[in-house]
Amino acid sequence: MIIRKWLYTDVSSVFKIEKESFSDAWTKEMISDTFIQDNFIGFVAEENEKVIGYIALTYCLDEAEINIIAVTRDFRRKGVASALLNATYEALLSSGIDKIFLEVRKSNKSAQNLYKKHGFTVIGVRPKYYKGIEDAILMRKDLKE
Numbered sequence: 810m811i812i813r814k815w816l817y818t819d820v821s822s823v824f825k826i827e828k829e830s831f832s833d834a835w836t837k838e839m840i841s842d843t844f845i846q847d848n849f850i851g852f853v854a855e856e857n858e859k860v861i862g863y864i865a866l867t868y869c870l871d872e873a874e875i876n877i878i879a880v881t882r883d884f885r886r887k888g889v890a891s892a893l894l895n896a897t898y899e900a901l902l903s904s905g906i907d908k909i910f911l912e913v914r915k916s917n918k919s920a921q922n923l924y925k926k927h928g929f930t931v932i933g934v935r936p937k938y939y940k941g942i943e944d945a946i947l948m949r950k951d952l953k954e
């Protein structure tokens with residue numbers, strides 16, 4: 810597996826994984842619009858030249874937010890998301906960004922476990938954030954700790 814920076818040509822592969830991963834998946838336009846923002850950081854994981862996972866963040870000053878992260882089903886639980894997160898920490902620190910925030914569905918225990926394993930802590934809850942039904946758990950990690 811290799812981790813490399815996200816290129817514009819990855820949008821279709823990312824969209825495919827996004828659709829299989831989320832009931833409220835980002836559209837191709839949302840993905841490409843985020844990619845062209847000046848404050849975008851993104852990585853993909855590749856196996857045999859095929860994209861198997863991705864992470865996208867946007868940042869402002871010293872804070873970044875994880876917008877999307879997913880791994881294709883066949884490659885889950887093999888350390889792909891962890892490798893994407895580790896690459897992200899390095900890139901953020903070298904740009905002077907040391908705080909990461911994210912929102913995760915209350916029911917998404919696999920993702921919460923991933924973030925807890927990576928030292929994220931719960932800092933709050935946004936009630937009924939998803940479609941007016943499901944709570945969002947807010948999490949944060951300080952890279953300098």
Ligand SMILES: CC(C)(COP(=O)(O)OP(=O)(O)OC[C@H]1O[C@@H](n2cnc3c(N)ncnc32)[C@H](O)[C@@H]1OP(=O)(O)O)[C@@H](O)C(=O)NCCC(=O)NCCS
Nearest residue numbers: 830878879880885886887888889890891913919920922923
């Ligand atoms: C959440 C997700 C990105 C994890 O990706 P992954 O590559 O499988 O994660 P890793 O293999 O790096 O797992 C690291 C740790 O996360 C936790 N974890 C990951 N998947 C898990 C699962 N299904 N059940 C419980 N814990 C899980 C474990 O602590 C795991 O460590 P371990 O394997 O040593 O026990 C992946 O399941 C996915 O794409 N899900 C659908 C999209 C999604 O929910 N994205 C997050 C939105 S906030």
